[in-house]
Amino acid sequence: MSDNIRIILVDDHPLMLMGICSMLEGKPGIEVVGTAGSGAEAMELASRLNPDLMVLDIVMPGMDGIELARRMRAEMPDVALLALSSDASIATLEPLLNIGIDGFLSKSSNEATMLAAIRSVADGYEYFGTDIARLIERISFAKSAQESLFTPRELDVIRLSCKGLQYKEIAGALGIKYLTVVTIKNNIFRKLGINNTVELVLYAVKKQLITL
Amino acid sequence: MSDNIRIILVDDHPLMLMGICSMLEGKPGIEVVGTAGSGAEAMELASRLNPDLMVLDIVMPGMDGIELARRMRAEMPDVALLALSSDASIATLEPLLNIGIDGFLSKSSNEATMLAAIRSVADGYEYFGTDIARLIERISFAKSAQESLFTPRELDVIRLSCKGLQYKEIAGALGIKYLTVVTIKNNIFRKLGINNTVELVLYAVKKQLITL
DNA sequence: GAGGCGATACATAAATATATGTACTCCCTA
DNA sequence: TAGGGAGTACATATATTTATGTATCGCCTC
Numbered sequence: 001m002s003d004n005i006r007i008i009l010v011d012d013h014p015l016m017l018m019g020i021c022s023m024l025e026g027k028p029g030i031e032v033v034g035t036a037g038s039g040a041e042a043m044e045l046a047s048r049l050n051p052d053l054m055v056l057d058i059v060m061p062g063m064d065g066i067e068l069a070r071r072m073r074a075e076m077p078d079v080a081l082l083a084l085s086s087d088a089s090i091a092t093l094e095p096l097l098n099i100g101i102d103g104f105l106s107k108s109s110n111e112a113t114m115l116a117a118i119r120s121v122a123d124g125y126e127y128f129g130t131d132i133a134r135l136i137e138r139i140s141f142a143k144s145a146q147e148s149l150f151t152p153r154e155l156d157v158i159r160l161s162c163k164g165l166q167y168k169e170i171a172g173a174l175g176i177k178y179l180t181v182v183t184i185k186n187n188i189f190r191k192l193g194i195n196n197t198v199e200l201v202l203y204a205v206k207k208q209l210i211t212l
Numbered sequence: 213m214s215d216n217i218r219i220i221l222v223d224d225h226p227l228m229l230m231g232i233c234s235m236l237e238g239k240p241g242i243e244v245v246g247t248a249g250s251g252a253e254a255m256e257l258a259s260r261l262n263p264d265l266m267v268l269d270i271v272m273p274g275m276d277g278i279e280l281a282r283r284m285r286a287e288m289p290d291v292a293l294l295a296l297s298s299d300a301s302i303a304t305l306e307p308l309l310n311i312g313i314d315g316f317l318s319k320s321s322n323e324a325t326m327l328a329a330i331r332s333v334a335d336g337y338e339y340f341g342t343d344i345a346r347l348i349e350r351i352s353f354a355k356s357a358q359e360s361l362f363t364p365r366e367l368d369v370i371r372l373s374c375k376g377l378q379y380k381e382i383a384g385a386l387g388i389k390y391l392t393v394v395t396i397k398n399n400i401f402r403k404l405g406i407n408n409t410v411e412l413v414l415y416a417v418k419k420q421l422i423t424l
Numbered sequence: 425g426a427g428g429c430g431a432t433a434c435a436t437a438a439a440t441a442t443a444t445g446t447a448c449t450c451c452c453t454a
Numbered sequence: 455t456a457g458g459g460a461g462t463a464c465a466t467a468t469a470t471t472t473a474t475g476t477a478t479c480g481c482c483t484c
C-alpha cells in the first residue's frame with residue numbers, strides 16, 4: 001500500500017485503455033491498479049481492489065458509464081469518479097451531474113489536462129474543463145429559454161403529440177376537454193410559426209424537448 | 213527509405229493517438245511516420261511524407277473522416293485507407309463503402325486484429341472485421357426489406373411527409389393529384405398499421421428512412 | 425380594488441387528413 | 455392470351471386537425 005492515487009480505468013476500447021495506461025505509466029503519485037472493459041468487470045474489480053479513483057468511459061455496450069457511475073455511487077461512495085467521453089452532449093452530461101460525478105473529461109484532452117483532472121478529483125475537488133463548463137451553461141440557458149417559451153400544459157401536450165397521440169387521446173391522458181387541447185395546440189403552433197404537428201415533432205427533436 | 217509499412221495515424225483524440233502509437237511501436241515491418249489531429253493536418257502530412265497507409269478516425273470535428281477519405285482518394289489514390297470508428301452504424305459505413313475505402317476497424321478491436329488489418333490493407337487486400345461484415349449484411353438486408361416494403365412512390369411521399377409537407381404540397385412537389393397522394397399515404401398507413409403522420413415520422417426516424 | 429396579463433378552458437367554422445371503394449395500366453405467368 | 459397482382463390514380467364520406475374568437479380564473483401591479 002502506498003499513498004499513490006490508485007486508479008481503475010474503464011473503457012470498452014482496448015486501444016483507448018492502452019493509450020491512457022501508457023500515458024499514466026511512470027507519472028509520480030499515480031498508479032493504475034487495474035483496467036476493465038465493461039461495467040460489470042469494473043464493479044467487480046473495484047470491490048476487490050478498493051481504488052481511490054475510477055476513470056470511466058461513458059459510451060459502452062451493456063452497462064454504460066452512466067449506469068456504472070450510479071452503482072458505484074450507491075455501493076462504493078468513497079471512490080472518486082472521473083467520466084471520460086468523446087461527445088459532451090446534454091444527454092450525456094445531465095444524468096452524470098445528477099448522480100454527482102466528480103469530474104468530466106473530454107477524450108480530446110491532452111496529457112497535462114488529464115493529469116490535472118486526475119489529481120483534482122483524487123484530492124476531493126471537482127474537475128470540469130472549460131469546454132464542459134461552457135456546455136453546462138449552454139444547457140441551463142437553453143433549458144430556461146425553452147421552459148419560458150412554453151407553459152407546463154403546453155409541454156405536456158407537446159410530449160404527447162410527439163408520441164403520435166391525437167387530440168382526443170391527449171385530452172384523455174391529461175384529463176382535460178378535447179377543446180382545451182385544441183386551444184393549447186393552436187397556441188403552440190402560433191408561438192413557433194408552424195401549422196401542423198409534424199413540424200412540431202421536428203422542432204421538438206431538434207431542440208431536444210423529446211428523445212427518440 | 214525502408215520496406216516497412218509507413219503509416220500516418222489520424223485521430224482528434226490525443227489519447228487515442230498515443231494508444232495506437234504505443235501499440236504499433238516496435239512491431240516488425242510497421243513504422244508510424246506521422247500523426248495528425250485533424251483532416252487538414254492529415255492531408256498536409258500525407259502529401260509531404262507519402263505514406264503507404266493512413267489509419268483515420270471517422271468522427272472528427274471540422275473535416276471528418278469521411279470527407280478526408282474522399283479527398284485522399286481523389287488526390288492520393290495510392291495511399292491505402294483504413295477507417296477506425298467506435299460506432300459502426302449504417303450512416304457511417306455506407307459513404308465509406310461508396311468512396312471505396314480499403315478497410316474498416318472498430319475501435320474495440322484488440323492488438324492482433326489491428327495488426328492483421330494493417331497488414332492486409334497495406335498488401336492491397338481489403339479488411340473488414342467479422343462484426344463489420346455482419347453489419348454490411350444487415351444493412352443490405354434491412355435496405356432491401358424496406359425497399360420491398362415500400363414502392364418508390366411511397367418512399368417519395370414518406371420523405372416529403374416527414375419534412376412537414378401537407379397533402380397538397382406533396383402533390384405539387386411530385387406533380388401528381390392531391391387524391392393520389394391520399395391513396396399513397398393510406399396505403400403506407402395500412403402497411404404499417406398506423407393511422408397518422410406523426411407515427412409515420414417516428415417510424416421513419418427509427419428505421420433510418422430519413423435523417424434529422 | 426380596478427385593470428392588465430397570462431394560463432387555462434370552451435365553441436364554431438373551415439381546412440385538412442384519414443378510411444374505404446373503385447378503376448386503369450403494366451407486367452408477369454400460367 | 456386471359457387472368458392475377460402490384461403500382462398508380464381518382465372519388466366520396468367521415469374524422470380529425472387547424473384557425474379564430476371568446477370566457478374565466480388567478481396573479482401581479484398600480
